[in-house]
Structure formats: structure tokens, C-alpha cells
Amino acid sequence: MIELMNVKKVFNAGNPSEFPALNSVNLTIEENRVTVLKGPSGSGKTTLLSIVACMSRPSAGRVKLKGREITSLPERFLTDIRRKTFGFIFQQPNLIKGISVLDNVMLPAYPLGEQRLHLKVKAMKGLAELNIANKAASKVEWLSGGEAQRASIVRALINDPHIIIADEPTAHLDTKLSYRFMEIIEKFKAEGKTVIITSHDPLVFESSMVDRVVNLRDGRIEDKPA
Amino acid sequence: MILHPSVIANLLASYISSGMVLYAMFYGVQILRYWDIQSGHELQLVLERKTYLISTLLSYVFGLQLLSLFLFIFTADSLAPLFVGAMCAVGTLNVDPYGYPALTLKILNFILAGLWLILNYADNQGYDYPLIKRKYQLLAFVAPVIILEMILESAYFLGMKPDVITSCCGSLFSSERVTGLGSEIASMPALPMLWFFYGVMSCTLICGIVFYLKGLGGYLYAALSLLIFLISLAAIISSISLYIYELPTHHCPFCIIMEEYSYIGYLLYIILFGAVVSGLGVGVLSPSRNVESLKLMLSGFIRKLALTSVILYAAFTALVTYKIVSSSLVISYEVVY
Amino acid sequence: MRQWIEKQRYIIDFTISSLLRRKVKNFGLLALYTLIVFMLASTMFFTYSIKKEASLILKDTPEIIVQKIVAGRHDLFPVSYIDTLKKIRGVAAVESRLWGYYYDGLVSANYTLLVPPANGDTSGKSRPSAKTTVVVSESGGQQADKSKPLFELGGAVLEPGTLITGNGIARLRDIGKDDYMPFRAFDGSVLNLRIAGALSSQSELVSSDLLLITAEDFRKLFGIDNRYVTDVTVAVNNPSEVEMVASKIRKALPEARPISRVEILRTYDSIFNWRGGMMIVIFSAAVLAFVIFAWDKASGLSAGERREIGILKAVGWETSDVIQMKFWEGAVVSLTAFFTGVILAYVHVFFTGSIVFEPALKGWSSLYPNFELTPFVNLEQLTTLFFLTVVPYTVATIVPIWRAATIDPDSAMRFTGE
Numbered sequence: 001m002i003e004l005m006n007v008k009k010v011f012n013a014g015n016p017s018e019f020p021a022l023n024s025v026n027l028t029i030e031e032n033r034v035t036v037l038k039g040p041s042g043s044g045k046t047t048l049l050s051i052v053a054c055m056s057r058p059s060a061g062r063v064k065l066k067g068r069e070i071t072s073l074p075e076r077f078l079t080d081i082r083r084k085t086f087g088f089i090f091q092q093p094n095l096i097k098g099i100s101v102l103d104n105v106m107l108p109a110y111p112l113g114e115q116r117l118h119l120k121v122k123a124m125k126g127l128a129e130l131n132i133a134n135k136a137a138s139k140v141e142w143l144s145g146g147e148a149q150r151a152s153i154v155r156a157l158i159n160d161p162h163i164i165i166a167d168e169p170t171a172h173l174d175t176k177l178s179y180r181f182m183e184i185i186e187k188f189k190a191e192g193k194t195v196i197i198t199s200h201d202p203l204v205f206e207s208s209m210v211d212r213v214v215n216l217r218d219g220r221i222e223d224k225p226a
Numbered sequence: 227m228i229l230h231p232s233v234i235a236n237l238l239a240s241y242i243s244s245g246m247v248l249y250a251m252f253y254g255v256q257i258l259r260y261w262d263i264q265s266g267h268e269l270q271l272v273l274e275r276k277t278y279l280i281s282t283l284l285s286y287v288f289g290l291q292l293l294s295l296f297l298f299i300f301t302a303d304s305l306a307p308l309f310v311g312a313m314c315a316v317g318t319l320n321v322d323p324y325g326y327p328a329l330t331l332k333i334l335n336f337i338l339a340g341l342w343l344i345l346n347y348a349d350n351q352g353y354d355y356p357l358i359k360r361k362y363q364l365l366a367f368v369a370p371v372i373i374l375e376m377i378l379e380s381a382y383f384l385g386m387k388p389d390v391i392t393s394c395c396g397s398l399f400s401s402e403r404v405t406g407l408g409s410e411i412a413s414m415p416a417l418p419m420l421w422f423f424y425g426v427m428s429c430t431l432i433c434g435i436v437f438y439l440k441g442l443g444g445y446l447y448a449a450l451s452l453l454i455f456l457i458s459l460a461a462i463i464s465s466i467s468l469y470i471y472e473l474p475t476h477h478c479p480f481c482i483i484m485e486e487y488s489y490i491g492y493l494l495y496i497i498l499f500g501a502v503v504s505g506l507g508v509g510v511l512s513p514s515r516n517v518e519s520l521k522l523m524l525s526g527f528i529r530k531l532a533l534t535s536v537i538l539y540a541a542f543t544a545l546v547t548y549k550i551v552s553s554s555l556v557i558s559y560e561v562v563y
Numbered sequence: 564m565r566q567w568i569e570k571q572r573y574i575i576d577f578t579i580s581s582l583l584r585r586k587v588k589n590f591g592l593l594a595l596y597t598l599i600v601f602m603l604a605s606t607m608f609f610t611y612s613i614k615k616e617a618s619l620i621l622k623d624t625p626e627i628i629v630q631k632i633v634a635g636r637h638d639l640f641p642v643s644y645i646d647t648l649k650k651i652r653g654v655a656a657v658e659s660r661l662w663g664y665y666y667d668g669l670v671s672a673n674y675t676l677l678v679p680p681a682n683g684d685t686s687g688k689s690r691p692s693a694k695t696t697v698v699v700s701e702s703g704g705q706q707a708d709k710s711k712p713l714f715e716l717g718g719a720v721l722e723p724g725t726l727i728t729g730n731g732i733a734r735l736r737d738i739g740k741d742d743y744m745p746f747r748a749f750d751g752s753v754l755n756l757r758i759a760g761a762l763s764s765q766s767e768l769v770s771s772d773l774l775l776i777t778a779e780d781f782r783k784l785f786g787i788d789n790r791y792v793t794d795v796t797v798a799v800n801n802p803s804e805v806e807m808v809a810s811k812i813r814k815a816l817p818e819a820r821p822i823s824r825v826e827i828l829r830t831y832d833s834i835f836n837w838r839g840g841m842m843i844v845i846f847s848a849a850v851l852a853f854v855i856f857a858w859d860k861a862s863g864l865s866a867g868e869r870r871e872i873g874i875l876k877a878v879g880w881e882t883s884d885v886i887q888m889k890f891w892e893g894a895v896v897s898l899t900a901f902f903t904g905v906i907l908a909y910v911h912v913f914f915t916g917s918i919v920f921e922p923a924l925k926g927w928s929s930l931y932p933n934f935e936l937t938p939f940v941n942l943e944q945l946t947t948l949f950f951l952t953v954v955p956y957t958v959a960t961i962v963p964i965w966r967a968a969t970i971d972p973d974s975a976m977r978f979t980g981e
Contacts, residue, residue: 013268050973055877059266072263075274076881077353079972083879094874094975097867098584103577108878110577113570155878167976228833229840231607232943234847235950242958278882279965286961290954297950300943307618307832310825485941 002029002052002163007061009047009219021047022058023219029196030212031162034189036205037198039216045198046167048216052196053165054082083108087156089166093148095140095155101127102136105155112159119158126154130184146177153184163194170201178203185209228308232301233383239294243287243335244376250283251369254362263354277358281346284365287372288339292499295332296492298379299480305386315480324382331375333499338368340503341510348511348527352519360514412477416465420550423461427543430454434536437508438529448509451535455502458542462494466546469553494545501538507531571891574884578891581871592860593900599853600904600952601911602846605919607948608912610839612939617831621824625658625796626805628822629812639791640819647815648797653808655800659792661781665746665774670735678778679721721777725759729773733761749786756780797821843951850951854959861963870975872967877975885968893960897953905948913938 009022021044029035029052037045050056051063054070057078062071070081095104105123127133130150135143143151149169156164166185170178178201186209188195199205205213215222253276262270302315302325312318319325342364349357430450437447463479470482470490483491511528514520582589629648631640640659648657661678721727726744733739738758746754762773782789799808809821864872872885880888911917 046973046976050976055973055976056971057266057271059268061266071266073353074350074355076350076883079879079881082972088877088975090877090975094877096871096874099580103580107577107875108880110573111570111880111884113566113568113573115569116572159879228836229844230836231603231610231839231843231951232947234840234843235947239950239954242954246958246961275882275965275969278886278969279962282886282961282965286958293946294950297943297946300946304943307828308836310829489942 001031001064001066002027003062003064004028004048004052005062005064007048007051007058007063009044009051009056010059013059021219022051024061025219025221027052027214027221029194031194032189032192033211034185034195034197034209036210036213037196037216038200038205038213039198040200043216044219045216047219049165049167049196049198053086053088053163054078083111083159085161085163087159087161087164089149089153089156089164089169091168091171093140093145093152095143095148095151097140100137100139101132101143101151104140104151105158107158108155109158123154123158126157127151130154145172146180149173149177149181150184161193163196164188166195166197166199168199168201169197170199170204175203182207182209228305228383228386230301230305232297232304233386236294236298236301237380237383239290239297240376240379243290243294244373246283246287246290247365247369247372250280250287251365253280254365254369258359258362258366261355261358263358277355280365281343281350284339284342284346288336288343291332291336291339292496295329295336296483298329298332299483303480303484314478314484316478321387322382322385324378324385328375328378328382331371331378335368335372335375336499337503337506338364338371340499341506342368344503344507344531345510348514348520348524351523351527352517354519356517356519357514411460411463414460414464416468419461419464420466423457423465424543426450426454426457427539431536431540431543434505434532434539438532438536441525441529444508444512444528444532447532447535448506448512451502451505451508451539454539455498455505458498461546466549469550469555472553472555474555490545490549494542497538497542497545501535501542504531504538505535508535571887574888575891575895578888579895582892582895588860588865589896592857593896595853595856596896596900596952596956597904597907599846599850600901600948601907602849603843603951604905604908604948605911605917606839606842606846607944608908608940609917610835610842611941611944612912612937614832614835615939616937617835618828621828621831624824624827626799626802626824627797627809627812628794629797629816630794630820630822631816631818632820633818637794639787640794642790642792644816644819645795648795648812651808651811651815653800653804653811655798658796658798660794660796661778661787662793663781663785665784667736672732672735673772674732674774675772676774676776676781676784678781679775721759721775723777723779724757725777726756726780727760727762727775728758729762731772732774733758746784748784754780754784850955854955857956858959858963861960862966864963864967869967869970872970873972873974876970876972882968886964889960889964889968893957893964897956901949901953904952905945909938909940 004025004027007022007025007027008020011019011021025044025048027048037048039045047056051058054063054065055078058071062069064070065081065085070078073081095101096107102120102123105127106119109119109122124133124136127136130153132143132147132150132154135147135151140148140151164185169181173181182204185195185197189209197204197210204210253273257273257276257280260269261273299315302318305318306312306314309317309321312321319329342361345357345361345364349355349361430447430453433443433447433450437443459479462482463477467477467479467482468474470487471478480491481487482494483489508528508531511524511531515524515528517524629640629644631638631644642659645657645659648654658680660680663676665674665676666672667674728738728744736744738744740758740760742758743755744758746756748754756776762775776784781787797808797812799805805823805825809823812819812821875885875888876882911919
């Protein structure tokens with residue numbers, strides 16, 4: 001469970017270019033649910049997502065993760081929590097070019113110093129589950145768009161996170177691939193994971209598996225029920 | 227000034243060290259003034275990022291101090307032929323009044339930088355920066371000392387003029403001329419000094435083991451480890467060096483790092499420095515043992531430090547004992563130096 | 564601990580792979596870095612080993628050399644003074660020497676002519692014939708002359724009418740054993756001497772331009788009267804009395820100048836320290852330029868690199884992990900450049916005779932000694948080198964590294980489009 005209380009985020013505070021991205025957001029995200037943050041671009045979706053996912057700290061307000069206050073934790077603790085709790089799927093696959101798919105998938109686990117053999121087995125299993133095990137040794141540049149996204153999903157899962165964060169996951173996918181993606185999300189839900197997605201794609205927020213849609217506008221949550 | 231490659235390297239190292247510490251200090255002061263862990267404002271985020279920069283800088287300073295300590299002695303040694311009467315580093319360090327103070331400060335700064343890193347490590351384990359103020363207060367103390375070292379070292383190297391008559395290790399650390407600290411240490415009777423060394427060392431080791439097992443006497447151990455560090459240095463001058471050189475009158479603490487003695491000095495000094503830094507670390511961290519956010523890990527870490535220090539001191543003792551036993555020099559009770 | 568090691572291994576692996584991915588960009592830096600190390604290392608190896616060589620040779624020289632000075636210039640030494648010297652307390656033996664220079668217009672080279680010591684007549688004990696002197700020229704400059712080296716005659720017998728040549732001369736004039744060498748004597752007559760053999764090349768630094776000649780022929784060639792020699796060497800019983808004996812000599816023979824071995828050593832040292840130091844000061848401009856280049860390179864991250872670091876941070880790398888990665892990157896680059904540079908310099912100085920720097924460093928060049936220096940490298944040199952190259956590079960990259968490492972992790976979310 002993630003609780004946000006009165007969260008504010010201001011960029012360039014004190015400068016003429018001061019820009020409030022989030023204004024007093026109160027939000028509780030329940031476990032084992034699929035939550036979609038919806039809103040036009042510039043509404044603060046991504047900022048909110050990055051605060052929820054321990055990627056950045058709010059300028060004011062509190063964030064609690066499973067009852068533990070994490071607002072003022074130093075970066076190294078936030079990172080530690082983040083990499084064990086969250087898996088990230090970005091708008092772009094964000095794979096690192098020039099290294100193999102397998103290496104890319106194992107990347108989030110490097111700082112944990114896990115045994116190489118273990119890690120490899122885990123990564124191969126993940127790739128096999130999404131049917132791209134045969135691409136493990138190929139370079140990232142040679143993947144198709146769908147394969148790249150699946151590789152990035154495997155990467156998000158490598159540390160076995162409870163919560164999956166997806167930022168505009170279908171923005172660069174065609175309809176068929178978007179449906180495939182939602183199938184994968186469904187599988188996560190079945191496994192008991194929590195999923196948080198930002199999207200303004202009806203295919204996503206109108207999907208039957210979505211439990212809750214949060215509407216954002218101008219850095220505030222609109223009270224319109226989902 | 228002598229235009230010698232090693233002199234240039236020494237000065238460069240010392241300027242770089244001071245530059246880095248000053249730079250770190252600049253942000254350290256900001257942290258001391260504006261630190262507010264509860265705040266999510268940009269200034270706080272910036273300061274938190276600066277802590278990474280500062281600890282990176284300080285770890286480089288620490289490494290640089292260790293390396294430059296040896297470079298300093300090397301340089302002093304290789305400059306010896308330029309000074310009448312100087313045969314090794316001892317003579318060169320004596321050419322002007324800044325040589326020994328610079329060396330002493332170098333050792334002190336190495337230890338201080340090491341302690342800072344220990345404090346930093348402990349601080350990083352706590353989720354609320356529990357030691358941040360103490361850490362930067364220590365930095366505020368270290369910075370001027372490193373600057374002072376830089377000034378002394380510059381004065382030492384820049385003021386050097388070849389052909390100044392200096393005394394060499396034969397006279398400074400000789401027991402015949404009893405003036406100056408060096409020769410006073412050297413003139414301490416070799417055998418009693420050795421017994422004294424072994425005595426205090428045993429106490430230190432026992433105290434360290436007790437602390438490791440029972441968690442009692444942390445401050446005592448820190449104090450003892452500083453004491454035994456000084457005694458070890460004295461023992462090297464007054465007696466251990468005799469066994470290494472196998473000469474009953476050569477009391478030089480520097481020649482042992484030279485090639486002729488298969489660089490045994492490095493091993494001895496590095497072990498000794500490592501031991502004193504980790505031993506003092508026990509004392510530096512002990513007051514923070516009850517800090518809420520560190521409770522879980524800190525006492526384990528302190529015990530690990532104590533164990534490291536005990537092992538290093540034991541290794542030092544073993545090495546020294548081996549050197550004494552395998553030496554062909556025998557000092558008997560009757561001989562008085 | 565095992566976790567820590569494993570983590571470092573992952574990070575190092577990743578670092579190396581990302582270095583290799585940017586071969587072209589990194590190659591330039593590496594090449595420049597290696598060149599800087601190479602230049603500094605060559606200078607240091609050269610000056611240090613030449614110093615070492617000199618001190619090895621000088622080890623067996625007599626404690627004191629006594630010259631006669633007239634109007635501040637080195638003059639011939641009257642044989643009659645020798646008895647005065649012998650009477651000084653503490654003097655073990657006094658030996659006279661005959662040596663000088665001969666300019667050979669044919670090949671435009673200066674030879675050093677030397678009369679080898681007559682065996683066992685002046686001093687009772689037979690001293691090894693390994694002696695060298697370096698006499699500092701009157702101007703206090705850096706001209707270092709040499710006379711008696713570690714020579715081995717290799718069975719050749721020196722008798723009137725013959726001479727023994729150093730390797731340099733044999734090479735230069737393309738002559739060998741039993742050839743004749745003409746000399747123009749002081750009065751214009753021609754003296755034709757037969758070559759009885761060549762010196763072994765053990766220490767070519769000093770013996771390259773050397774000619775051994777008999778005392779008789781030497782006097783004939785230069786017209787030096789029997790009452791004079793070039794200078795004398797004084798052996799002292801107790802090494803700690805050298806300074807004392809030297810001052811006694813100065814008192815007994817006011818016009819004589821005693822030069823002690825230690826002074827020669829010191830002068831030699833100063834000269835080469837000074838030369839090495841000068842070279843380094845000159846190179847420091849290059850080092851500075853390199854450091855600026857490194858700074859620039861480290862701070863000017865390409866969009867691709869920023870993106871990569873952003874991704875790493877987004878997927879769970881921490882700032883200090885990225886700093887560690889960059890540290891390893893620096894270490895890999897530095898160590899590669901350092902060791903390549905050092906090895907190249909080693910080959911350059913000790914196997915190819917420092918072709919690049921020879922003229923600048925050697926300084927005196929009547930006849931090039933084509934010698935191979937005995938490899939002499941110690942920790943001090945390597946540490947100094949490390950401080951002059953790796954340390955500035957590393958320090959220059961700290962702040963840019965830190966900047967790169969503190970890229971916001973959520974920046975990866977804001978990447979849109981490729």
C-alpha cells in the first residue's frame with residue numbers, strides 16, 4: 001500500500017521560472033490492484049509516478065510505503081527500496097545499445113551483487129516466459145519494437161518487485177501490441193502484483209482489468225469517480 | 227628549490243590534496259549551515275547530492291595521503307646525495323626545520339582522513355544521516371591541518387638548498403648525541419624497549435579481543451591502539467630496526483622501506499597505519515552506538531573495526547617477531563648503547 | 564564481502580563493455596594519455612639510470628682529485644707537489660695522472676686521451692684499475708669530463724707507439740686492431756700510432772671516446788714536460804677524514820684545488836636532477852593541456868551517455884554505483900595508459916637508446932656514446948610518475964563524474980523518441 005499525503009512538488013523553487021507540478025495530492029494506492037493515472041500531458045502524471053516510485057522526493061508532504069515513512073530517506077535508501085520494490089516499464093524500451101538483451105535484462109541486479117549463475121538463470125527464465133529467449137544473445141538494436149518492450153518488461157521483473165510501474169507503456173505500440181501488453185499486465189495481476197500505469201490511451205484505462213482510474217489535471221486529482 | 231621530478235610530484239600532490247579538501251570544505255560549511263533532513267526543498271536535495279561529491283573527494287584525499295606519505299620519504303631519500311652529510315631520508319628531512327613537522331602532519335592527516343571515511347561509512351548506513359554534523363565538524367578540523375601540511379611541505383621543498391650540512395641517520399638517530407627527540411628515542415635501551423613493546427602490545431590485543439567478544443572497553447581499546455601505535459614507532463627506531471639492519475647502531479626508521487631490505491618497511495608501516503586507523507575508528511564511532519537509526523548495524527561494524535585492528539596489530543607483531551628471530555643480530559643484556 | 568566483490572565485478576564488466584562501445588572516443592584520450600606517460604617516463608628513466616650509472620662508476624674513484632689552478636683555470640700539476648701531498652697526515656697514496664683532449668678535424672670529434680696508471684709503482688698496493696673522474700669545469704657549468712673508466716684491455720698490451728681505442732672512436736673512424744691512426748702533435752709533426760686493441764664496451768658512457776696511450780707518447784703529442792702531470796689523485800685511509808684531508812691540502816698547496824668524490828657525485832646528481840626537472844617543467848604544459856582535455860572529455864557527456872546513465876539510475880543504480888562505475892572506467896583507462904606508456908618508455912630508453920630525447924638530455928656530445936643503459940627502475944620513479952600523470956587525470960575527472968552520476972533517475976521517464 002502506498003499513501004500520499006498532501007504531496008507537493010515544485011520545480012525551480014524561488015526562481016521566476018518556478019513551476020508547481022503537483023499541488024496537495026492525497027492518494028492511496030492499494031495492493032494487488034491495477035491503478036491508472038490518467039490526464040493530459042503536463043498534468044503531473046509522470047511527476048506523481050516518480051514520487052510514488054521513490055525516484056524523486058516531494059517538496060512537501062509525506063509518502064508512506066507499506067506504512068513506512070519514506071519521504072526524507074537519503075537517496076541510497078530510496079534506491080535500495082526502489083530496486084527491490086518497483087519494476088519500471090518506460091514509454092521507450094530504454095534498453096542500452098551495444099550490449100546483448102541478456103545483459104540489459106540483468107542490469108538492475110548488478111548493484112545487488114547477486115551470484116552470476118543465479119542471475120543468468122533468472123533472466124533466461126524471464127525471457128522464456130515472454131517468448132524472447134531466442135534473442136538473449138542478440139544486440140538490442142536488432143530487436144523489433146514489440147521484442148524491445150518485452151525485453152524491458154523482463155528487465156523490470158528481474159529483481160522480483162511487488163509493484164510494477166508503467167509510464168505510458170502503449171504510447172509507441174500499435175493496437176495489436178498494446179493488447180499483448182495488457183495481457184501481460186493481467187498476468188501480473190494474477191500473480192498478485194500491484195500495477196500502476198500512467199496513460200491517456202483509452203485502450204488502457206477502459207480495459208476491464210483496471211481497478212481504478214485517477215484523473216489528474218494541473219497537478220491536482222479530479223474528484224470525478226472512476 | 228631543487229628541481230627534481232619527485233619534488234615536483236610531492237608539491238603537486240600536496241596542492242591537489244589541499245585543493246580538494248578546501249573544495250569539500252566549501253560545501254561542508256553549506257551542509258553544516260543549511261542541512262535540514264525533513265525538508266524536500268531543492269537546496270536540501272542539492273546538498274544531499276553534494277555529500278556524494280564530498281565523500282568521493284575525501285576518499286581520494288585519503289588514498290593520496292597514503293601514497294604521498296611514501297613518496298615523501300622516497301624523495302627525501304633520493305635527495306640525500308645532494309646534501310653534505312645526509313646519507314638517507316633522515317638527513318634530508320633535517321636540512322631545514324620543516325622536514326619533520328611536514329612528515330608528522332602527513333601521518334596525522336592520513337589517520338584523520340581514514341577516520342573521516344569510517345565516520346562517513348557509518349553515517350551512510352543510517353537512514354536519517356545521523357552523523358552528518360559530526361562528520362562535517364571533523365572535516366572542518368581536518369581541512370586546516372591539511373592546509374598547514376601543504377604550507378610546511380612547500381616551505382620544506384622550496385627552501386631546500388643543496389650542500390647544506392645536515393646530520394644523517396648516523397648522528398640524528400644515534401645514541402651518542404643525546405639531543406633531539408629522534409636520538410632520545412634511539413638511545414632508549416633496545417631490549418627493555420622491546421619488552422615494553424611486547425607488553426603493551428599484549429595488553430592491546432587482549433583488550434581488543436575482549437571488546438570484540440564482550441563489547442566492553444571500546445574507548446580503552448581506542449586509546450591503547452593509539453598508544454601502541456606510538457610505541458611501535460618508537461620501537462622501530464630504538465630496536466626493531468637494529469634487527470632488520472643487523473647492525474647494533476643503525477636506528478633509522480626510513481631505510482627499512484628501501485629495496486635493500488626487500489621493502490619490508492612498507493608492509494610494516496601499512497599494517498601499522500591500518501591498525502591505528504581502524505583502532506581509533508572504534509573510539510570515534512562508540513559515542514554514536516545508541517543513535518536510533520544506527521543501533522542495528524553500528525555495534526557490529528565497530529566490532530568488525532576492532533577485529534580488523536587486532537588482526538593487523540597481531541600481524542605486525544608476528545612480522546616483527548619473525549624479523550627479530552631470523553635476524554643474525556643478537557642483543558644481550560650486558561651491552562649498553 | 565562476496566556480494567561486494569561480485570558487485571564490483573559486474574560494474575567492471577559493464578564499464579569495460581561500455582568503454583569498448585565507444586572505442587573511437589576513448590581511443591583518442593587513451594593515445595594522448597599514453598603519450599604523456601611515455602614522455603615523462605622516458606625522461607625519468609633516462610636521467611635516473613644515467614645518474615645510477617655515474618654513481619656506480621664513481622664508486623671506485625679515488626677519494627680526492629687535486630688539480631692546480633692558475634687564474635681560475637685548470638693548469639698542469641707540478642710533480643714536485645706530490646711529495647707535499649704525501650706528507651699530509653691521513654693520505655694513503657698519491658697517484659699522478661696524465662689525460663687530455665684531442666680534436667680530430669677529420670671526423671670533427673673530440674677524443675679523450677688517457678695514460679693508464681702504471682701498475683703498482685706509485686702506490687704499494689695494487690689498486691683495481693677501475694677509476695673514473697668527473698671534473699667539473701671551472702665555469703661551474705655542466706660540462707662533465709671523464710678520464711679513467713672501467714676498462715678491460717682484453718689482453719691488448721700497451722707499449723710505446725701503440726694505443727687502445729674506445730668503441731666509439733673505432734666505430735666512427737672505421738678502424739680496428741693493427742690499423743694506424745695519425746695524430747698531429749703540438750709542434751705540427753705527425754705521430755702515427757698503431758692500434759693495439761679496443762676497450763670492452765662495458766661502460767660505453769665513459770669509454771666511448773676514450774684513447775689509451777702511453778705516458779711517453781702522451782708527452783710527445785702534447786709537449787708536456789716530465790716535471791708536470793695533468794692532476795693527481797689522493798687516496799685517504801679513513802673515508803670520514805676526506806673533508807679534513809681536503810682542507811689540509813688546500814692549506815698546504817694554496818694554488819691546488821682538491822675535489823672530493825662526494826662533491827662530484829653531488830654535482831652529477833644536481834645536473835641530472837636539474838635536467839630531469841627542467842624536462843618535466845616543460846612537459847607540465849603538456850600535462851596541463853592533457854588534464855584540461857580530460858576534464859572537458861569527462862564533463863562533455865554525449866546525449867547517449869547521459870541517457871545511459873539515466874537508464875541505469877532509473878532501473879535501480881544508485882549515485883555511488885555510477886560513481887564507482889566511473890571510477891573503474893578511470894582506473895582502466897589510467898592503468899592501461901600508465902603501463903603502456905611505462906613499457907614503451909622502458910623499451911625506448913633501455914633498448915633503443917632514447918632516440919627521441921638523446922640530444923636534449925645528454926648535454927655533452929663530442930662523440931656519442933652509443934651505450935645501452937643498465938635498466939634501472941625503482942618504486943620511487945614509478946610513484947613519482949604516477950603522481951605526475953594519473954593523479955592529475957583522476958582529480959580532473961572527479962567533479963564531472965559526480966555531475967554525471969547525479970542525473971535524476973526520473974530523467975529516464977522523460978526520454979521520448981530516440
